[in-house]
Amino acid sequence: MIRGSCCCGTIKFELSSEPNMMGTCHCSQCRKVGASTIVFVNKDSFRWIQGREFISRYESGIYTRCFCQKCGTALGEVESQEDSFPIxxxxxxxxxxxxxxxHEFVTSKPVWYEICDDVTQFPEHPVKS
Ligand SMILES: [Zn+2]
Ligand SMILES: [Zn+2]
Incomplete structure (x- = not known):
């Protein structure tokens, strides 16, 4: 099991299998909510342990960004109904x-963030690049 939780421990979940992939988004929205590096998980592998009722939502365009209403930890799209969603x-x-x-939206990356790996960099979203 791969366990996850918020900073205060109110929200807990686990994955029964390894996620599909990890990516880093440098757009200002992901950066400001504190969820730049995301992991795509299969809905079937995701299980709530506790605290789902303490989730707050911020609707930003096409995304619903979830966070803990007690400590503010960004959780990603944990309530998504898609087959695969980002956490x-x-x-x-x-x-x-x-x-x-x-790395995506590299054109929005702040100057103080230095990319230190060799993986592909997309100027914006991969499908548009
Ligand atoms: Zn919390
Ligand atoms: Zn983003």
Whole structure:
């Protein structure tokens, strides 16, 4: 099991299998909510342990960004009904096994953030680049 939780421990979940992939988005929205590095998980592998009722939502365009209403930890799209959805890599307690596969929206990257891996960089979203 790969466990994840928020900073205050109110929200807990686990994955029964390794996620599909990890990516890093440098757009200002992901950066400001604190969910730049995300992990795509299969809905079938995701299980709530506790605290789902303490989730707050921020609707930003096409995404619903979830966070803990007590401590503010960004969780990603944990309530998505898609077959695969992104979770903030920050909230994992165990090694999610996958490693960063790409950087997107690199044109929005702040100057103080230095990319230190060799994976593919997309100027904007991969499908548009
Ligand atoms: Zn919390
Ligand atoms: Zn983004």
């Amino acid at each position: 903030a890599a920050n909230c994992f307690d165990d090694d999610p096994i996958v490693r960063n596969l790409f």
